[in-house]
Amino acid sequence: MTPRTLPVRRLLGRLARRAARAGRPGRAWTVPAAVLAGAVAGGAYGLLSTPEYAATSYVVVVPGEGSDPAGAMGLAQAYGKVATDVALTGDAAVWARVSPATLRASVAAATSPDAPMISLTARSDRPETAAAMADGVARALVQKGAHTQASTRVRVVQFSRATTPTSPASPSAPLAALVGAAGGGLLGGLFLLVRPKRGTAAAGGAAADGGTAAEGGAPADGGGARGSAAGSGAGSGGRGAAVPGPAVKGASQAGTA
Template sequence: MTESPAQPSVSGRFRRLRPASVRPTWWPLPAGILLGAACGFSYGMLATPQYTATSYAMVTAGKSVDPAAALGYAQSYGRLATSDATLSYAKGAAGEPVRELRTHVLSETSPDSPMIAVTGTSDDPDRAADIANAVTEAVVVSSGHVAKDTGVKLIKFSHAVPPGDPASPSVPLGAAVGASAGGLVGGLVLLVRPRPGRRDTTAPVPAPAQGGAAAPADEKELVG
């Protein structure tokens, strides 16, 4: 006489059919967007607006100098614009010590034009223009001391004026940039996190009915 297998309980069946989790797998993406937007919005609200003003100087070559040499001298004077010697000369007109002035001035040059751009940055638009003009004037005066030896002359091409709008990002722009960065981080988290393994979804085998149901052929042979 054979024993019938034990029937699984109703609670066991529901436990196997119940989903493991109701949390969506893509939740890092919207979470990163919301967190990034909140950070960008907070930065735009709390950060002090920064203003930038730019003045320009241009290198001109003398009659006995190859005009192409002006490009090389422009690169050199562009690097000298932020040197300690130039900033020491400009600190009086700029109204800041050399250590502070070094963090508020930037010089840029172009490989295609003998032009030097000096940019001053400050939380006050008038001070930003004063910094740019003072540093440009300092590098122009310094180049004049060696103009006879180099054969080139640095002249002031454009005067910096106080800007009307800050260069720092506004609140909407900060929120948009933060949301974009947060979305990028959330997407990277989705790509690099480990994938969950597949769960066994095989349905339980129902127990044989009680009564006169016929048994399978192989089971009949074992009983016989």
């Protein structure tokens, strides 16, 4: 490789790298593209997913005569934890006309921290089924409280029946699109944080080019210098120019002697 071909190869390599970078999308378009993709995905999910309805029924634990109100609070917490189990042992699934597995997966119980009240929320793709499941679990808790009233000295009373929902509780298409856009923007920002910067890659490529040129140019320059020295020695017609330095020195010493 001659010294003249090195700049040409470096120039071609830089042009190829710039062409490859020009084909990639800019960093400024990463976050907007991620936001748009997330909005489209969220909107499609909101449109294609089955709407879900939620209905809630409430029961309250009332302390009996001579019982401690704090005991009613503790029993309300206990009933809330075993609400679905109590409903499964009773006839709640039969009343709601669903399977026990569906009842367990669709009903969630929550207790109030400042009152002996339990909320029973059921979710279903049909509003009537959601209301029937919530009321069925509440009815099962009332029956359980009546069976254990002699030992616990508290009563479980249904405080409010579940009403049939008229609108779905699942997110609508605009809300799902908004959530998807926010998630897409977050992912796009994270991608920019973990992606290596172009300046660092360009500096590494320049350093590699410089190292290649230095390694390839030194032997060529040295060879050219040696060729120039040999040519000048041959043009001068000196006898000692064609032999190495130590031989010339030895020949000079022999002539002097």
